[in-house]
Amino acid sequence: MKITINNLQDTKKVGKIISENLLSGTVLCLDGDLGAGKTTLTQFIANEFGIKEYITSPTFNIIKEYQGKFPLYHMDVYRIESEDDMYDLGYDDYIYSDGICIIEWSDKIKNMLPEERVNIYIQRGEDENTRIFSVTGKGIVFEKIVEELKNENTCN
Ligand SMILES: Nc1ncnc2c1ncn2[C@@H]1O[C@H](COP(=O)(O)OP(=O)(O)OP(=O)(O)O)[C@@H](O)[C@H]1O
Numbered sequence: 001m002k003i004t005i006n007n008l009q010d011t012k013k014v015g016k017i018i019s020e021n022l023l024s025g026t027v028l029c030l031d032g033d034l035g036a037g038k039t040t041l042t043q044f045i046a047n048e049f050g051i052k053e054y055i056t057s058p059t060f061n062i063i064k065e066y067q068g069k070f071p072l073y074h075m076d077v078y079r080i081e082s083e084d085d086m087y088d089l090g091y092d093d094y095i096y097s098d099g100i101c102i103i104e105w106s107d108k109i110k111n112m113l114p115e116e117r118v119n120i121y122i123q124r125g126e127d128e129n130t131r132i133f134s135v136t137g138k139g140i141v142f143e144k145i146v147e148e149l150k151n152e153n154t155c156n
């Protein structure tokens with residue numbers, strides 16, 4: 001499904017809906033150009049999730065850990081060169097943990113992603129603060145998020 005985001009407030013709303021539906025072990029993949037809003041959406045999700053810290057893209061350290069309702073593992077795999085790099089970082093332990101994984105630039109490791117996941121592709125729109133979110137995925141968390149987003153009037 002696709003939704004049009006008019007401003008940061010809309011992104012915050014989506015973050016809230018996502019946060020309310022996350023289950024232990026959920027993998028959320030965020031893709032889209034530099035500055036699309038992947039970290040911004042992560043920040044909103046994290047806030048709703050009881051995390052007070054300021055979230056920055058962990059581009060250099062790849063993975064950052066936060067503690068909310070569940071542990072949140074925030075990854076930015078932009079600089080990853082090979083699957084081995086990911087294994088060396090303990091990727092499997094994170095992906096199959098009880099925490100939540102949010103992965104920016106997930107397309108770089110697409111062959112390593114679990115089948116059951118939520119993908120959000122963010123595109124810029126006409127205006128400075130406009131975005132198009134394309135939501136795809138598989139599994140119960142994906143289905144619930146789509147259902148709730150459809151109930152929002154931002155839906156196309
Ligand atoms: N509706 C919106 N949703 C998200 N971000 C928005 C929106 N409107 C404007 N912005 C701005 O766009 C920028 C998005 O930056 P952000 O760091 O979240 O991008 P990113 O996709 O994580 O980039 P990178 O690939 O460099 O990590 C922020 O400055 C944010 O305030």
Ligand SMILES: [Mg+2]
Nearest residue numbers: 038039057104
């Ligand atoms: Mg980012």
